[in-house]
Amino acid sequence: MIKLYFLLFTEFLKIGVFALGGGYATLPFLYYLQGQYNWFTLEELTNMIAVSNITPGPIGINMATYTGFTTAGILGSLIATFAIVLIPSIIVMFMTKLYSKFQSCKSVNDIFWGLRPAACALLASIGLKLLFQNIITEEEWAFPIHFNYQALILFLILIIPFSFFKKNPLLTILLGAIGGIIIKSI
Amino acid sequence: MNNSFFEIFKIFFIIGIQLLGGGYVIVPLLKKYIVDDKKWISEEELVNLYAMSQCLPGIIACNIAISTGYKAKGFIGALAAALGIIIPPFFCIIILANILSGIVNIETVKNAFWGIRISVIVLILITIKDLWAKSVNSLFSYILFFIILICLLVLPVSPTVVIILSAITALISGQIRRKIND
Numbered sequence: 001m002i003k004l005y006f007l008l009f010t011e012f013l014k015i016g017v018f019a020l021g022g023g024y025a026t027l028p029f030l031y032y033l034q035g036q037y038n039w040f041t042l043e044e045l046t047n048m049i050a051v052s053n054i055t056p057g058p059i060g061i062n063m064a065t066y067t068g069f070t071t072a073g074i075l076g077s078l079i080a081t082f083a084i085v086l087i088p089s090i091i092v093m094f095m096t097k098l099y100s101k102f103q104s105c106k107s108v109n110d111i112f113w114g115l116r117p118a119a120c121a122l123l124a125s126i127g128l129k130l131l132f133q134n135i136i137t138e139e140e141w142a143f144p145i146h147f148n149y150q151a152l153i154l155f156l157i158l159i160i161p162f163s164f165f166k167k168n169p170l171l172t173i174l175l176g177a178i179g180g181i182i183i184k185s186i
Numbered sequence: 187m188n189n190s191f192f193e194i195f196k197i198f199f200i201i202g203i204q205l206l207g208g209g210y211v212i213v214p215l216l217k218k219y220i221v222d223d224k225k226w227i228s229e230e231e232l233v234n235l236y237a238m239s240q241c242l243p244g245i246i247a248c249n250i251a252i253s254t255g256y257k258a259k260g261f262i263g264a265l266a267a268a269l270g271i272i273i274p275p276f277f278c279i280i281i282l283a284n285i286l287s288g289i290v291n292i293e294t295v296k297n298a299f300w301g302i303r304i305s306v307i308v309l310i311l312i313t314i315k316d317l318w319a320k321s322v323n324s325l326f327s328y329i330l331f332f333i334i335l336i337c338l339l340v341l342p343v344s345p346t347v348v349i350i351l352s353a354i355t356a357l358i359s360g361q362i363r364r365k366i367n368d
Binding site for chain 1: 202203204205206212234235238239241242243244245246247248249252253256257261264268271272274275276278279280282283286290294297298299300301302303304305306307308309310311312313314316317318320321322326327328330331332334335338339342344345346348349350352353355356357359360361364
């Protein structure tokens with residue numbers, strides 16, 4: 001058990017340092033954790049993403065708390081949340097003290113210029129894998145294609161309006177829940 | 187000016203409760219409470235701290251809370267801000283997680299979560315579209331994006347490795363680009 005807490009701490013310490021780019025940035029890391037340790041199922045992970053979206057607070061923090069809780073109870077959630085903010089907060093305090101006026105240097109600009117497409121690719125790989133698993137073939141990467149038609153219909157219903165309007169996580173999740181109940185009972 | 191530990195904690199607690207949906211939502215809240223009401227920092231400082239928070243590792247909303255707290259009252263302020271912004275979501279999640287684990291096996295709840303999982307996929311795809319529009323716009327970024335994506339789909343690469351390698355690649359290619367331009 002101690003070993004699990006320690007692993008949880010080091011993994012979330014790492015996520016705190018390397019998850020760059022807001023909101024869903026922790027997602028690829030959690031997906032990777034799922035494959036590596038089996039602390040939670042993929043289904044649980046998607047449920048956790050949904051809950052983190054509709055509860056107040058930064059999504060990254062919510063995800064850490066929730067995955068920590070699923071893995072190792074209340075103590076687990078404390079450890080994960082503490083670990084994910086630890087190193088960034090030290091760096092932030094240090095930088096706040098150092099710069100009265102923040103000026104990004106050329107190298108930092110260069111790095112971020114490369115990290116943004118990388119962060120986008122990380123998230124895209126998760127998006128595609130989930131799309132395959134839930135809608136297209138029921139496996140991560142498998143052909144031939146055999147659509148899960150119920151899922152496909154709900155997917156299209158949900159994605160079409162949001163290509164025109166602004167992203168609204170709360171509404172999307174609410175509609176998904178209602179749609180799920182209706183489609184599954186038909 | 188009242189900037190005791192408890193006062194800072196209280197303000198960030200209020201912000202934490204109102205924070206729904208990730209990083210960028212926090213800026214108007216900080217402007218209202220920290221700049222206009224409490225005057226702990228100026229608006230210009232907020233803009234600078236926000237720019238800085240985006241360029242540092244960590245969760246953006248948390249970073250900016252810690253840096254504004256630090257500006258207001260040093261380490262104590264940063265601690266108060268961090269606790270204030272973390273505690274409300276922490277308890278929300280614990281309570282919800284407990285409720286959900288009790289009802290998740292009911293058939294209707296299962297069906298609802300089946301639908302919610304599709305919603306999550308939709309949300310992720312929309313986020314990818316937004317990120318793509320903002321960040322994948324030059325030849326270098328196209329190449330980087332597709333190389334990483336293909337690697338990730340075929341091999342079990344750790345995201346940590348991806349981030350480190352692309353940071354190094356970007357740093358080196360930036361140096362080369364400037365050499366060529368000079």
